[in-house]
Amino acid sequence: MLKPARFKGTYGGRGSGKSWFWAGETIDALLSGLNVLCVREVQNSIADSVKALIEGRITEFGLDDYFEATDKEIRCPASGGRAIFRGMQNHTAASIKSLEGFDRAWWEEAQTASQYSLDLLIPTIRKNGSELWFSWNPESEDDPVEFLRQSPPDGAVVIQANAADNPWFPESLREDMERDRKRDPDKYSHVWLGEYRGLSEARVFRNWRVGEMTPPENVVWFYGVDWGFAKDPSAGLRCCVIDRQTLYIDAEVYEVGVPNERLPVLLNGLPNASLWPVTADSARPETIDYVKRHGFPKMRPAKKGKGSIEDGVMFLQGMDIVIHPLCVNTINEFRNYAYKTDKKTGDILPVIEDANNHLMDALRYAVEGLHRKGKMLPTVFDAPRRRDRYERREDLEDGFDWKVA
DSSP states (O other): OOSOOSEEEEEOOTTSSHHHHHHHHHHHHHHTTOOEEEEESOOSSGGGSSHHHHHHHHHHTTOGGGOEEOSSEEEETTTTEEEEEEEGGGSOHHHHHTTTTOSEEEEETGGGOOHHHHHHHHHHOOSTTOEEEEEEOOOOTTSGGGHHHHSOOTTOEEEEOOGGGOTTOOHHHHHHHHHHHHHOHHHHHHHHHOOOGGGTTTBSOOSEEEOOOOOOTTBOEEEEEEOOOTTSEEEEEEEEEETTTEEEEEEEEEEESOOGGGHHHHHTTSTTGGGSOEEEOTTOHHHHHHHHTTTOTTEEEOOOOTTHHHHHHHHHHTSEEEEOTTOHHHHHHHHHOBEEEOTTTOOEEEEEOSSSOHHHHHHHHHHHHHHGGGOOOOSBOOOHHHHHHHHTSGGGTTTOOTTTO
16 A cells, blocks of 8 residues: 555444554655545535544644644645545535545545446546555445446556554554454454445345245145346246244256246246236236146236235245245345345435345245235145134135145
């Protein structure tokens, strides 16, 4: 990081010392007579900036006599260097472009940077020998700043820094880190190891694991299918409920670009699917009709409606979910199915991302009868009397053939 480079970046988890390092580099630049622009995506007040951090480091270095701090700037009178603080969304494009004379730009919490703001700042800092510094805690691989990791410019210096790289890591933080490591591995990975948030607290489901189970012979199987559109896959799975609390997913199918005439072949990859009711995405009634006529007579449309996603997710969150290790696409979606995150604040929103949800939708369709109208369908064939009783329930009016099943 000390060698000259146009682009420099440090990313990783909490407690790594990234911000302290760049604050020290800012002080060194000011002592050298350079001008430093410290930016964030949003800065509602100077309190949101790194100004207090830089001032604290100046004091720790015993350099207070060399600097003057105003409400909005830090200056080094002897060298002429100064640091100013800006929020990219709080200033006009013209006001940002007017800062072209600055030698350094440090973007703290760069995971919140928008593509527009990056496109505005990067060409603005264009003096010979100028440098752009970025420090961030990764949120999503889709964040614009991730270009520094995925396709770095020639000569860029980008490193990962975590707590283990910081010899001054405070013991108070170590206690927090160890607690997260033991109690919440996903949070630990995101907060302390710098993994993407999509793998941690923003995840919709944490009540699942990979494993194998042996369902009873008289178990009731539930099947769900989500049709593919364009580049989206057609996806289906089979599941059952064991002991009324454990949901076991033991088989999946998943393929992109499947034409209608091949869908029955795909679905035959789910054991005994042609014998059982299969609940499919109702957005394609013509597809359901075709598949029903080609080997899956008990296929039926999902009963979507207002709140159906939320109801299905809430039901699944109350189950203990076990996924067979061969269901690799289901496992991947469970890992990445996440709530949206506010790009400005980092807050997790009560809205689920429309991504990583093909098998998740299929699962919701499969189990919709288990919780619809507050009724719980049977999960095993206990006795003839019980089968007869459930056969008359309106939830099964669309053709469940218990004898065939």
